[in-house]
Amino acid sequence: MNNYILKTLSYNKQIRIFFMENTDMIKEICNHKNISKTLKTALGETVSIATLMSGTLKGNQRVSIKINATNRKYKIFADVDSMGNIRGYINDALLNAPLDTINNLYVEELIGDKGCIQVLKDLGMHNIFTGITDMPYRNIIDDFSYYFKQSEQIDTIFSVNMVYNEYNEITLCRGIMAQLLPGAPINLIDTIKEIISENQSILSREIENFKEIPFLLFRDIEIVEQYPVQFICGCSKEAFYPMLYSLNKEELVDAYKNEKPMEIVCNVCGKKYSFSPQEIRNLTQ
Structure with missing residues (x-):
C-alpha cells in the first residue's frame, strides 16, 4: 500500500486529523x-x-x-469518491498556455485576485450540494x-508538502487535513496549525515508516483507520473516437x-492512443 490515508483522533477525540502519503500517485499524475x-x-x-476530503465521504458519495x-x-479539476479513487487534471487552455508566460508565474500569480473554488458534493439519492467561495x-x-469555514462552517486546516529534485520532478508528497469535531474549543485548530507549521522538516523528509509521523507531531493521538487511495483515470481508446469524429472529413x-x-494523448493520465489508417478510414464510411 504505497498511497494511503491514516485517520486519527487527537486531543481527547476533539479533533480528527487525516495524514496522507500519496507520493507515488502524485508522481503518476x-x-x-x-x-x-x-x-x-x-x-x-x-x-x-x-484526496484528503475523501476521508469525510461515506457510501457512494463523491466530490468534484x-x-x-x-x-x-x-x-484545474479533481474528483474523488469515498473509496479513495482520485483523478485530476488541468484544462486544455492552461495545458497549452504559452510556456514563457506560465513558467514565470508563481501559484499566487496564476490564481490571481479573482480566483474561485467550486465544490460539488454528490451525497447520493439525488442530493447534490454545491459550494462556491473566492480565493x-x-x-x-x-x-x-x-x-470549509465559509461554505460548510467547519474549522479545517490543510497542509501539503511537495518536494522536487533538480529536474523539477516531484520526489515526495504528503498531506494533512485537520477538522474540529462538535464541541471542541475553537482555539484548538490554531494549536494544530502551529504544530504542523513548526514541523515542516519532519513532513518533508524521507522516513521509513510513515505511520510514525502522527506520533512525532502529537502526543495524544489514536489511529482509527487506514485506507488506500489510488489514481484512476478511466480513459479508453473508445472514449476518444468522438474526438476523431469531430475532425474535418478531409483531414481523416x-x-x-x-x-x-x-495519436491522441489523454490529458488526465498521459496515456497515448494510436489510430491506424484503417481505423481512420472506417470513420469516413
Whole structure:
C-alpha cells in the first residue's frame, strides 16, 4: 500500500486529523506531463486536498472540485469518491498556455485576485450540494481552509508538502487535513496549525515508516483507520473516437490515404492512443 490515508483522533477525540502519503500517485499524475513546476504544484495540491476530503465521504458519495483562475480560461479539476479513487487534471487552455508566460508565474500569480473554488458534493439519492467561495489567499492550501469555514462552517486546516529534485520532478508528497469535531474549543485548530507549521522538516523528509509521523507531531493521538487511495483515470481508446469524429472529413481522408496513423494523448493520465489508417478510414464510411 504505497498511497494511503491514516485517520486519527487527537486531543481527547476533539479533533480528527487525516495524514496522507500519496507520493507515488502524485508522481503518476504530474511527472509525466511536460508542464512547469508551478502547474505541477497547483495540480498536485488540488489533487492532494481532494484526496484528503475523501476521508469525510461515506457510501457512494463523491466530490468534484473546480478551481477557476482569475483568467477564466484556466481551470484545474479533481474528483474523488469515498473509496479513495482520485483523478485530476488541468484544462486544455492552461495545458497549452504559452510556456514563457506560465513558467514565470508563481501559484499566487496564476490564481490571481479573482480566483474561485467550486465544490460539488454528490451525497447520493439525488442530493447534490454545491459550494462556491473566492480565493483570498491565492495559494490553494489556505483557500480550501477558507472554503470549509465559509461554505460548510467547519474549522479545517490543510497542509501539503511537495518536494522536487533538480529536474523539477516531484520526489515526495504528503498531506494533512485537520477538522474540529462538535464541541471542541475553537482555539484548538490554531494549536494544530502551529504544530504542523513548526514541523515542516519532519513532513518533508524521507522516513521509513510513515505511520510514525502522527506520533512525532502529537502526543495524544489514536489511529482509527487506514485506507488506500489510488489514481484512476478511466480513459479508453473508445472514449476518444468522438474526438476523431469531430475532425474535418478531409483531414481523416488525407490521413488514411497517406497511411498516417493518428495519436491522441489523454490529458488526465498521459496515456497515448494510436489510430491506424484503417481505423481512420472506417470513420469516413
